[in-house]
Amino acid sequence: DAKTTQPNSMESNEEEPVHLPCNHSTISGTDYIHWYRQLPSQGPEYVIHGLTSNVNNRMASLAIAEDRKSSTLILHRATLRDAAVYYCILRPNFGNEKLTFGTGTRLTIIP
Amino acid sequence: NAGVTQTPKFQVLKTGQSMTLQCAQDMNHEYMSWYRQDPGMGLRLIHYSVGAGITDQGEVPNGYNVSRSTTEDFPLRLLSAAPSQTSVYFCASSQGFEQFFGPGTRLTVL
Numbered sequence: 001d002a003k004t005t006q007p008n009s010m011e012s013n014e015e016e017p018v019h020l021p022c023n024h025s026t027i028s029g030t031d032y033i034h035w036y037r038q039l040p041s042q043g044p045e046y047v048i049h050g051l052t053s054n055v056n057n058r059m060a061s062l063a064i065a066e067d068r069k070s071s072t073l074i075l076h077r078a079t080l081r082d083a084a085v086y087y088c089i090l091r092p093n094f095g096n097e098k099l100t101f102g103t104g105t106r107l108t109i110i111p
Numbered sequence: 112n113a114g115v116t117q118t119p120k121f122q123v124l125k126t127g128q129s130m131t132l133q134c135a136q137d138m139n140h141e142y143m144s145w146y147r148q149d150p151g152m153g154l155r156l157i158h159y160s161v162g163a164g165i166t167d168q169g170e171v172p173n174g175y176n177v178s179r180s181t182t183e184d185f186p187l188r189l190l191s192a193a194p195s196q197t198s199v200y201f202c203a204s205s206q207g208f209e210q211f212f213g214p215g216t217r218l219t220v221l
Contacts, residue, residue, distance in 0.1 A: 043201045043212030044154065087153060097142045097205050101153030
């Protein structure tokens with residue numbers, strides 16, 4: 001499976017935008033880019049996913065580089081509740097539902 | 112919908128004991144899976160199932176058994192618990208692009 005690289009940790013001020021980067025230089029043409037987050041003492045929860053085009057939903061935006069070797073999860077206005085570990089995951093194809101988690105980025109929100 | 116439920120929330124076992132972690136979902140999802148999460152690490156896939164009667168191994172299957180007799184339930188059995196199986200266990204289900212995770216079972220093996 002193609003691997004992803006994320007910073008171990010990031011900090012951001014409350015109510016400011018947060019950009020969480022992910023490198024995936026060995027991504028294949030059929031890999032989808034998924035983001036999950038794990039709040040303290042909870043199971044992971046789905047955030048967003050995309051293939052080639054930028055995506056927006058109620059939680060976040062996903063910006064995908066034109067060559068697809070990197071992507072950025074954007075939280076437009078961070079709140080304390082967004083403090084979590086964020087995982088960037090590549091799924092080989094839509095029919096393969098297995099997820100391979102790395103260690104993710106621990107996001108700290110400063111009040 | 113209750114989503115994905117797991118029982119128990121906490122469990123302490125002695126080395127060599129066996130037990131079953133329960134997982135149930137009420138979303139009629141075909142795909143279900145079990146992960147373990149050790150401190151400071153991401154989740155690792157233990158076993159998964161693509162439908163009733165069909166299971167397969169994930170990344171770390173040794174020491175665990177699963178079966179899937181119904182769409183709703185996917186129990187994980189520890190045959191002979193070892194301290195290395197101390198971890199937090201998460202069950203998940205999905206049908207499509209989004210996986211739904213349960214709240215987890217924190218297992219300690221002494």
